[in-house]
Amino acid sequence: MATMTIRMPDEDAELVRRFASFEGVTISAFARSAILEKIEDTHDLQALRQAIADDSGERFSIDEVLSELR
Template sequence: MSTMTVRMSEQDAELVRRFAKFEGVTISDFARTAILERIEDSYDLHELREAIAQDSGDRYSIDEVLSDLA
């Protein structure tokens, strides 16, 4: 497992410590989750932008979709 160091002000570090304690997780778990969620959000936004760029504009009601599935 790798170790990473994050440099921040003492004020920010205290905020992180308090928030992790409030959430009942270690600072490492909190940081890992926050970083991976940020990466996932960025990926999702990229996928959304691609989908919008390729959107044909066609829209279907729920009734149309359900009738096609029947």
């Protein structure tokens, strides 16, 4: 497993320590989760932007969708 070092001001480090403690997780678990969530959010935003760019403007009512599923 790789090790990474993060440098931050003491006040920020204390905030991270306190928040991780509040959540009942280690600092490593908190940082790993936060980093991976940020990556996922960025990926989701890129997918949304692509979907908007590809949008043809065609829309369907809920009744039309349900009738197709039956």
